[in-house]
Amino acid sequence: xxxxxxxxxxxxxxxxxxxxxxxxxxxxxxxxxxxxxxxxxxxxxxxxxxxxxxxxxxxxxxxxxxxxxxxxxxxx
Amino acid sequence: xxxxxxxxxxxxxxxxxxxxxxxxxxxxxxxxxxxxxxxxxxxxxxxxxxxxxxxxxxxxxxxxxxxxxxxxxxxxxxxxxxxxxxxxxxxxxxxxxxxxxxxxxxxxxxxxxxxxxxxxxxxxxxxxxxxxxxxxxxxxxxxxxxxxxxxxxxxxxxxxxxxxxxxxxxxxxxxxxxxxxxxxxxxxxxxxxxxxxxxxxxxxxxxxxxxxxxxxxxxxxxxxxxxxxxxxxxxxxxxxxxxxxxxxxxxxxxxxxxxxxxxxxxxxxxxxxxxxxxxxxxxxxxxxxxxxxxxxxxxxxxxxxxxxxxxxxxxxxxxxxxxxxxxxxxxxxxxxxxxxxxxxxxxxxxxxxxx
Numbered sequence: 001x002x003x004x005x006x007x008x009x010x011x012x013x014x015x016x017x018x019x020x021x022x023x024x025x026x027x028x029x030x031x032x033x034x035x036x037x038x039x040x041x042x043x044x045x046x047x048x049x050x051x052x053x054x055x056x057x058x059x060x061x062x063x064x065x066x067x068x069x070x071x072x073x074x075x076x
Numbered sequence: 077x078x079x080x081x082x083x084x085x086x087x088x089x090x091x092x093x094x095x096x097x098x099x100x101x102x103x104x105x106x107x108x109x110x111x112x113x114x115x116x117x118x119x120x121x122x123x124x125x126x127x128x129x130x131x132x133x134x135x136x137x138x139x140x141x142x143x144x145x146x147x148x149x150x151x152x153x154x155x156x157x158x159x160x161x162x163x164x165x166x167x168x169x170x171x172x173x174x175x176x177x178x179x180x181x182x183x184x185x186x187x188x189x190x191x192x193x194x195x196x197x198x199x200x201x202x203x204x205x206x207x208x209x210x211x212x213x214x215x216x217x218x219x220x221x222x223x224x225x226x227x228x229x230x231x232x233x234x235x236x237x238x239x240x241x242x243x244x245x246x247x248x249x250x251x252x253x254x255x256x257x258x259x260x261x262x263x264x265x266x267x268x269x270x271x272x273x274x275x276x277x278x279x280x281x282x283x284x285x286x287x288x289x290x291x292x293x294x295x296x297x298x299x300x301x302x303x304x305x306x307x308x309x310x311x312x313x314x315x316x317x318x319x320x321x322x323x324x325x326x327x328x329x330x331x332x333x334x335x336x337x338x339x340x341x342x343x344x345x346x347x348x349x350x351x352x353x354x355x356x357x358x359x360x361x362x363x364x365x366x367x368x369x370x371x372x373x374x375x376x377x378x379x380x381x382x383x384x385x386x387x388x389x390x391x392x393x394x395x396x397x398x399x400x401x402x403x404x405x406x407x408x409x410x411x412x413x414x415x416x417x418x419x420x421x422x423x424x425x426x427x428x429x430x431x
Contacts, residue, residue: 011116030297031310032117032237035350039120051318051354056311 004062004069004076007040021061034059041065045074078331079262081208085254086417088151088424089394091387092142092246093127093374095429100124100240107236108298114236122349122368126243126375128228129430134168135224136177138246141430142222143182151424152250154182158216159189161206163199163379165408166226167192178222189216196274197345197407198264199223199379200249201415204403205262207251221249223379230276232301234292238308241348243375246430247383250423261332263324264413273312274408278303313407317351320412321404322359328402328414336361339416340399341390345406346370346381379405386419387427394420 002010008017008029015028023029029037037059038049049072058068069076100123104114117123129138139162146152162175169177175190189210195202200223207219224246231242278289289303301307321344329336342365344352352368367389370381377384382403386394393399398420406412 011113031314033113034311035314036113036116036120039350048354048357051351051358052315054318054354055315 002044004065007037007044011036011040017062024056024060029059041069045069047072047074077264078327079205079208080331081260081262083254083256083258084208084211084260085252085256085258086204086249086419086422087252088146088248088250088422089383089386089426090142090146090248090424091380091384091427092138092145092430093377093384093427094129094133094244095431096128096130097125098128100126103233103240106233106239108234108300109236117236120350121241122372123240124372126240126371127245127377128242128375129226129244131229133226133244133430135162135164135166135226135246136168136174136181138224138226138244138430139174139178139222140181142246142248143178143220145428146248146424152220154184156218157184157188157220159191159207159210159219160184160222161191161193161203161210161219162222162224163193163195163203164224165194165196165378166230175222195408195411196225196378197347197376197381198405198409198411198413200345200382201262201403201405201413202264202411203379204249204251204415205264205413208260211251211253217252219251221251223247223249223383225378225380227306227378230279230304230306232292232299232305234300235305237297237299237310238301238306241371241376242306243371243377245374245377245380245384247380249383258418259332260415260417261328262413262415263327263331264411265320265324267410270312270316270410273309273316273410274306276304276306313347314351316410316412317347317406318354318358321355321406321414324412324414325359325402325404328416332416334416338400339402340365341401342366342404343382343385343401344404345379346385347376378407384427387425391425394422394425397421
C-alpha cells in the first residue's frame with residue numbers, strides 16, 4: 001500500500017508536499033488534481049470517499065487527508 | 077416544487093450527434109499541462125472522444141435534421157405536432173426564438189405553440205415538465221421536446237477543465253397522452269444565488285462580446301479562456317451535485333411511495349464518470365443502474381446527455397418493454413430536477429449522426 005505522500009508525488013512530482021501545510025492555497029493541487037487524488041486514494045485504501053467530502057479543506061495537507069481517510073473507514 | 081402528472085408518456089426518443097469526432101489524446105497538445113497529468117485525468121473522468129459540430133452549425137440545423145429524419149421514416153407526422161418546445165443555451169439568435177426558426181424551416185403548421193426555454197443540463201426534465209403541462213390542454217395532443225446545444229462554439233480549446241468534456245448534440249422526444257393509467261412524479265429546485273458557478277460571462281447585453289472578450293487569458297490554473305467562453309467553478313458544481321441531487325431524488329421517490337430498489341434505472345445527466353460514480357455510491361445505488369458512459373464517447377452535451385444515455389444503453393429494453401426510470405438533471409442556474417416515470421414501450425429510441 002502506498003503512503004499519502006507517495007500518492008501525492010505521483011500526481012504532482014514537481015512539488016515537495018512535505019514543505020507545505022496548504023496544498024490548495026500554495027497551488028500544488030487544483031480541483032482536477034483533487035479528483036485524481038480521490039480516485040487514487042479510493043483504489044489504494046479500497047474505499048469510496050463520499051462526494052460531499054470532496055471539498056478543498058479536506059485536502060489541505062497530509063493531516064487533513066489522513067483525517068478524511070479515517071472518517072471514511074480506511075486504516076491509515 | 078413538486079409536480080404530479082397523470083396519463084402522459086414518452087412515445088419516442090431520437091438523439092443526434094455530430095459525426096465529427098475528436099479525441100482527448102489528440103487534443104492534449106493544446107493544453108498547458110504535462111501529458112502524464114492529463115492522461116491520469118482522462119482515466120479518472122472517463123474522457124476519450126467527444127463529438128463537436130463544425131464551426132457554422134447551429135441548433136436549428138441539428139433540430140431540423142432530427143425532425144426531418146423522423147418525418148422521412150414515418151415515425152412522426154408534421155401535422156400532428158401541436159407544440160414545439162426547444163430547450164437550449166445556444167440559440168441561433170437572441171430574437172426570434174429558435175423554435176420559430178425551426179418551425180419556418182420545416183413549414184410546420186401555424187396552429188403550433190413554439191417555445192424556447194433557456195435551460196442547460198436540467199433541461200430534459202424541465203422540458204418534460206413543460207410538455208406534460210401543455211398536454212393538460214384539450215387542444216394539445218402531441219408535443220415535441222427538442223433539446224439541442226452547440227456549446228463547443230463557446231468553449232476555449234485551451235481550457236482543459238472544460239473543453240475535453242464538452243460535446244454537441246440534439247434530441248427529439250415525442251410526448252403524448254397515455255391511454256394507460258400512469259402517474260409521473262417530478263420535483264425541481266433552482267438557486268439563482270449560485271448562478272455564476274456556470275456562466276458564459278460575455279455575449280449578452282450585460283457584457284457584449286468585443287475583441288477583448290475573445291482574448292484568451294491564463295485564468296490562474298494553466299487554462300486559457302476568454303470571457304466569451306463557458307466558465308465553470310468545478311469544485312462548487314461538484315459539491316452542488318453531491319449535496320442536492322440525492323435529496324431531490326429522495327423527494328421524488330417519497331412522493332411516489334417508491335423505494336430505490338423499485339427503480340430499474342437512474343438516468344442522470346452525464347457530466348463525467350467520476351461524478352456519477354460518486355453520486356451512485358452516495359445514494360447506495362449500484363453503479364450498473366446509473367449509466368455513466370456518455371461523456372467518454374460523445375462528451376457532455378447538456379440536457380441531451382440523458383436521451384443519449386437512453387439511446388446507447390436501453391434501446392432494446394425501451395422498445396420492447398417498460399422500465400421504471402428515475403431521471404435527474406442538474407446544472408446551470410443552478411437548477412436541479414428529478415422525475416420518476418415508466419418509460420416504454422417506445423416507438424423509436426435511436427442515435428444517429430449529423431453529417
